[in-house]
Every structure is written in C-alpha cells, then in structure tokens.
Amino acid sequence: MSQGNNLYPQELTLTFGEVSINLDVPEGVWNPTPHGIHLGNMILDLEFKSDDVLELGSGCGNHTILIAQKKPKKLTVTEINRPILDNTRHNLKKNQIDLPVEYVVADWTHINKGPFDVLITNPPFAKSGKRYYRYFIDTLINDAHKLVKSGGRLIFIQSSMADKNRSISLMNEWGMKVRIVGETKGPFRDYYFEDKLFMENIEKFPGAYEKKGDQFIETLTVFEAVIP
Ligand SMILES: C[S@@+](CC[C@H](N)C(=O)[O-])C[C@H]1O[C@@H](n2cnc3c(N)ncnc32)[C@H](O)[C@@H]1O
Structure with a gap:
C-alpha cells in the first residue's frame, strides 16, 4: 500500500466549522488533503440555494456532502469511473444526505449536460498524471x-x-469577473518532493512557494469567477 499516491484506504472524520462529516475512503479513491479541507471551509460561506450545481471529480464526496447541505436546486457530480462515484454515493448516504444527486461518469469537462448555474471542483494538479500539470485547471x-x-x-x-497569476490571466482573457474567496498556507505534501519534474517546474516562476526555515510552504487559493 503506497501512501505516496494518496489513494490508500482509511476511515476519517473531517470538521468544517461546526459541521463534522464521516468518510469511508477505499483504496483507489483520493484522500482529502489540505486543498479539500480549505475548499470545504470556503463552501460553508458560499450560497447554492436554487442553483443547479455541477461538481467535477467528487472523489469521496467530502465537498458533495457540504454542497448538498446547502440545499441547491439540483446537484450533478462526475468522476472518471463508476467505483469512485459509488464511493461518493456511499458517503452521502452515510452522512444522511437525502437530496437527489445525479452521478455521471465523465472525463473531466466532457460532460454532455448543462449549462449549470455553478461549476465547483478541486482539480487534479500535483497528481494530474499529465506532463503538463495544469491541464485540468486550464481545461476547466x-x-x-x-x-x-x-x-x-x-x-x-x-x-x-500551479501559478495563481496564470489562472487569473486566463480567466480575465475569457472575460470572467474573478474574486478570491479565501486563501490559506500550509507545508508541502511529502509526495511533492518525490516528483522531480514537479519540483523543477515550480522553480520556473516566482511566488510558487515560500520557505520558512527548512519548510516549504504553499498557498491555497479558492477562486470564484462569474462567467460573462
Ligand atoms: C484532487 S481530487 C479531488 C477529490 C475530492 N473532490 C476532494 O477534494 O478530496 C481530483 C478528483 O478528480 C478525479 N479525476 C481525475 N481525473 C479525472 C478525469 N479525467 N475526469 C473526471 N474526474 C477525474 C479523481 O478521481 C479525483 O477524485
């Protein structure tokens, strides 16, 4: 069992503000990371009431549960395969979510549905499996x-x-109105150091990380962009 790919099995409880959720994560499903925790905390402050919401890459359902608790009009979630979607569904049931959810197997943005009021996601990046790590962010x-x-x-x-300024520029080029919902800082995950190309890439632009003593620190940013 490798912990390096972040796909190891565990049972866990996550707390967001006053909300606690219980998750079963089987082998092969992405374990929530500080990214997932931060986006979850930001979801608490966002409104989805009467929205038709699409979540790409629901994984163990950590964000799906928090969004569903906000009572959107409709919620559609996607994953790359059926077993991961079954885990999303399992954890929604485990956390007594009764909102009807549509589960769709889809390769990232190739989903023949919508348009939606809201698209929300924690896109793959460090473990994108692509030579061009930003692939999922750019296509999004x-x-x-x-x-x-x-x-x-x-x-x-x-x-x-993943170069925050590059994302902001691209969103601006599409005419989106961008705001930062919230930022947090935290130490690198161990598996970053195991990926030589990843570590080389982040040296190519300023602001990728900070160093505090021996520690490498990344900043996690949640964006909200309004489509023109
Ligand atoms: C960073 S994880 C986020 C999972 C969960 N939402 C969370 O925050 O913990 C990215 C998710 O995207 C899924 N994924 C990877 N490639 C995908 C693709 N081509 N299409 C759809 N989902 C994909 C992964 O299975 C994974 O669950």
Whole structure:
C-alpha cells in the first residue's frame, strides 16, 4: 500500500466549522488533503440555494456532502469511473444526505449536460498524471463557457505552485469577473518532493512557494469567477 499516491484506504472524520462529516475512503479513491479541507471551509460561506450545481471529480464526496447541505436546486457530480462515484454515493448516504444527486461518469469537462448555474471542483494538479500539470485547471477555465450559464459561477481551488497569476490571466482573457474567496498556507505534501519534474517546474516562476526555515510552504487559493 503506497501512501505516496494518496489513494490508500482509511476511515476519517473531517470538521468544517461546526459541521463534522464521516468518510469511508477505499483504496483507489483520493484522500482529502489540505486543498479539500480549505475548499470545504470556503463552501460553508458560499450560497447554492436554487442553483443547479455541477461538481467535477467528487472523489469521496467530502465537498458533495457540504454542497448538498446547502440545499441547491439540483446537484450533478462526475468522476472518471463508476467505483469512485459509488464511493461518493456511499458517503452521502452515510452522512444522511437525502437530496437527489445525479452521478455521471465523465472525463473531466466532457460532460454532455448543462449549462449549470455553478461549476465547483478541486482539480487534479500535483497528481494530474499529465506532463503538463495544469491541464485540468486550464481545461476547466477554457471549457467553463460551455458548462456554466452566463452570469453563473466557476469555483475552484488551486495551489500557488500551479501559478495563481496564470489562472487569473486566463480567466480575465475569457472575460470572467474573478474574486478570491479565501486563501490559506500550509507545508508541502511529502509526495511533492518525490516528483522531480514537479519540483523543477515550480522553480520556473516566482511566488510558487515560500520557505520558512527548512519548510516549504504553499498557498491555497479558492477562486470564484462569474462567467460573462
Ligand atoms: C484532487 S481530487 C479531488 C477529490 C475530492 N473532490 C476532494 O477534494 O478530496 C481530483 C478528483 O478528480 C478525479 N479525476 C481525475 N481525473 C479525472 C478525469 N479525467 N475526469 C473526471 N474526474 C477525474 C479523481 O478521481 C479525483 O477524485
């Protein structure tokens, strides 16, 4: 069992503000990381009432549960395969979510549905499996106009190591109105250091990380962009 790929099995309880959720994560499903915790905390402050919401890459359902508790009009979630979606569904049931949820197997933005009022996600980055690590972030921004209605919102989290300014520029080029919902800082995950190419890439632009003594610190940013 490798912990390096962040796909190991565990049972855990996560606390967001006054909300605690219990999750069963089987082998092969992404374990919540500080990204997931930060986006979860930001979801507490966001409104989804009467929105038709799409979540890409629901994983163990950590964010799905928090969004569902906000009573959107409708919630559609996607994953790359059925077993991961079954785990999302399992954890929703475990946390007594009774909102009807549509589960769709889809390869990232290739979902033949919508447009939605809100698209929310924690996109793959460090473990994207792509030579171009930003692939999922860029395609998310570039395809948002197909998936989200005019006036609707794109909400996502990214690390400073994915180049925050590049995301802001790309969203501005698409005419989106961008705001930062919230930022937090934290130490690198151990598996960052195991990926030589990843570590080389983050040296290529300023602001990717800070050093405090021996510690490498990343900043996690949640964006909310309104589609023109
Ligand atoms: C960073 S994890 C986020 C999971 C969960 N939302 C969380 O925050 O813990 C990214 C998720 O995207 C899924 N994913 C990876 N490639 C995908 C693809 N091509 N299409 C859809 N989902 C994908 C992964 O299975 C994973 O659950």
